Amino acid sequence: MSIGPANVSERAQQPPVLAISTVIFALRPDPGHGAPTLWLPLVRRTRQPFKDLWALPGGPLSAAESLQDAAARTLQETTGLQPSYHEQLYAFGGLDRSPAQRVVSIAYWALVRPDEAALARETENVGWFRADGLERLAFDHNQIVDYALWRLRNKVEYGSIAYDLLGPKFTLAQVREVYEAVLGRKLDPANFRRHLRATPDIEETDEYLQGGRHRPPRLYRYTGAAAQRNNGPLSQSG
Amino acid sequence: MSIGPANVSERAQQPPVLAISTVIFALRPDPGHGAPTLWLPLVRRTRQPFKDLWALPGGPLSAAESLQDAAARTLQETTGLQPSYHEQLYAFGGLDRSPAQRVVSIAYWALVRPDEAALARETENVGWFRADGLERLAFDHNQIVDYALWRLRNKVEYGSIAYDLLGPKFTLAQVREVYEAVLGRKLDPANFRRHLRATPDIEETDEYLQGGRHRPPRLYRYTGAAAQRNNGPLSQSG
Structure with a gap:
């Protein structure tokens, strides 16, 4: 998406907006061979930008909520789950990650146990996907998932x-x-x-x-x- | 500092402000025994809140600057130095870390080589301090320094x-x-x-x-x- 000059100067005058995004991993059996594989829940966007694409659970940070509480809330609202592990991942603040306004997303990642993950809600607009081979997600959410996978692999090895x-x-x-x-x-x-x-x-x-x-x-x-x-x-x- | 009810409701209506803070470590000789020890530059606050206390270099994030660029700029402005290592540390977003408004600080940390650190500016309002045994800093900056030290120790060991x-x-x-x-x-x-x-x-x-x-x-x-x-x-x- 290209941004015209008017848009650029308008953006330059607005302070950046803060949002929270959460990458939630759980093990689920592969539908083919049955071995455990990594899955994550995504939310379908119902409006622009990126309408109809899948995105990480999250939303704007409200003024009266801590980062950790906002991340826990988005996890709870999306999946109804309590994570066994929940940690801040990284702040993503590239200038062009959202077309209409500058958004800085503080990403969290969480691990959920399989007995919990089996109880997770799945609806028309919330789906679980295999972490490898995701389609194109909204915003820079593919990059956020890739980074969360890299951190998970590091943490598992060390x-x-x-x-x-x-x-x-x-x-x-x-x-x-x-x-x-x-x-x-x-x-x-x-x-x-x-x-x-x-x-x-x-x-x-x-x-x-x-x-x-x-x-x-x-x-x-x-x-x-x-x-x-x-x-x-x-x-x-x- | 206590915040009255009027202040709380006012804060709850304003979106959180985004800032950058940078922890910059370099080795300098201990003035006593001469062995290298960890030091960091701090900036004296010239206005409220926390007027006259020392604080980490940093400031508000402008709309047209990436997080990384804002962190590099604060480092350059404070010390005139190019770091050998520069990485995002953590986003600090507690509700009460700044008295007047809700500020979320994305902290970076940097390492500077001793030959560079020897060239660093020192002025009335920019000083270098030993990383252990810091006095009380502005905001939650002692906590940010402690966390950066923990990350540095981990990275050195592994x-x-x-x-x-x-x-x-x-x-x-x-x-x-x-x-x-x-x-x-x-x-x-x-x-x-x-x-x-x-x-x-x-x-x-x-x-x-x-x-x-x-x-x-x-x-x-x-x-x-x-x-x-x-x-x-x-x-x-x-």
């Missing part, structure tokens, strides 16, 4: 964020499936089990996965501190 | 950002001094040399540190990709 995509108890194979879904490649099961057993942050339970197998796999539990995964001195604040 | 605080050539002891200044503790020199020699990202030069010692130490050079240190898919954009 942190213990994988457990925020799982329920409270899980098998070692389920942890591997999270890594595979996030990193987009298969991992060697024996190596991965060995690596995982050596980490101090998970412990065996006395329970086994239900489901009538001959040798049901053991369930484990995450015991690491949630604070380690988060934003250091900002973990407790908005 | 990345190769230490080289952004050094000149193009350096001794292994100078790298250790960066780590010691950032982490705030002494490291074992022999272990550290061994660890550093094993990293693929630095290489020997044929030069030695000038200065008339009997056995002058060898100079090294950083050869890793700058992009690895940066913000992944956002390294090239604003």
Whole structure:
């Protein structure tokens, strides 16, 4: 979209508008092979600009709401869900990201557990999509999703964020499936089990996965501190 | 500072204002023992709120300037310096961080090499301070500095950002001094040399540190990709 000179000078006189956008990831089974894959909810735009394109949940920041509260509200309104992990991602403030006015979007990202994600609302204007291979989204939302995926991959490789995509108890194979879904490649099961057993942050339970197998796999539990995964001195604040 | 009811309702009707703040770190010798320590430049407030307190360089975001450009401009105006590393830190948007109006500050942080930092302007209203043990700053700027320090410590421990605080050539002891200044503790020199020699990202030069010692130490050079240190898919954009 090109912007004429009149429009440019008009924009230059208006202060930038602040908005919140939220990238919400959850694991859902691939409809074909059934393995867990990364999905996210999107909202269909019902007006211009970008009418009928899908966009990240969000909206303008109101004067009386903290950034964190506004992000939590958009997540709740879109999906009805409480996230297991919720963190500020980045402020996107390019000059041309919105055609009519200058909008600076502070993006948040959230992880939702699969048992929660299964309960998520899906309506005519709210849909869940696979995170890889998205169509063209409104504004610069493809770039925001790409950046959130990059952060998620980093956090999974160097942190213990994988457990925020799982329920409270899980098998070692389920942890591997999270890594595979996030990193987009298969991992060697024996190596991965060995690596995982050596980490101090998970412990065996006395329970086994239900489901009538001959040798049901053991369930484990995450015991690491949630604070380690988060934003250091900002973990407790908005 | 307490805000009366009239003030609250007035604030609730005004959209939040956007500002940029920049935390700029450089190494400077400790005036006592001479070892490199972390310093940052601050600007004295010449009007209310927080008149006469020191604050981070920054100011309101103008409509025609990208976030990155606004951050680079405040850095240039305050110190006259070009940073070796410059990255978005976090958006601070608490409701009560500024008494008169709601201000959301997008904070950036930058690293400046010591040869550059030595050239930095110091005036009546711009001073350099040690990053540890700051007095009470304006707004929530102590919290912003604490968070930038936390990010810097993380990046030094898990990345190769230490080289952004050094000149193009350096001794292994100078790298250790960066780590010691950032982490705030002494490291074992022999272990550290061994660890550093094993990293693929630095290489020997044929030069030695000038200065008339009997056995002058060898100079090294950083050869890793700058992009690895940066913000992944956002390294090239604003």
